[in-house]
Amino acid sequence: MEFVRLLLVFLHLLGMGMLVAMFFLQSRAGVGAPLNKGWLHGAALQLVTGVALVGLSPLTGKDYDHVKIGVKLLVLVVIGVLALVYVRKASSPGWVPRALAGLVVVNVAVAVFWT
Secondary structure (H helix, E strand, C coil): CHHHHHHHHHHHHHHHHHHHHHHHHHHHHCCCCCCCCHHHHHHHHHHHHHHHHHHCHHHHCCCCCHHHHHHHHHHHHHHHHHHHHHHCCCCCCCHHHHHHHHHHHHHHHHHHHCC
């Protein structure tokens, strides 16, 4: 079961890395470019693996702070909603990629510094 947990953590971190990479790709595309669909894929990967990690916690013996998980989930839902709204549009305002990147940083900070 430990291997499954570590695999989920690995995929969860890859999802976070994908979100950070999307910011750099979006910056390279320039202001007004359509929002990259990778934002949705990274957020979905984070959501699925995060829910799986918390759901498997009784089997893995890990105990998670549910308030912290709730805050992380809320930030991820905001990322997902913003991405979903602006992926469908032909262009995105310049503040959207910066806001998404800021939310990703907030989520990582919550994960690391909230003990």
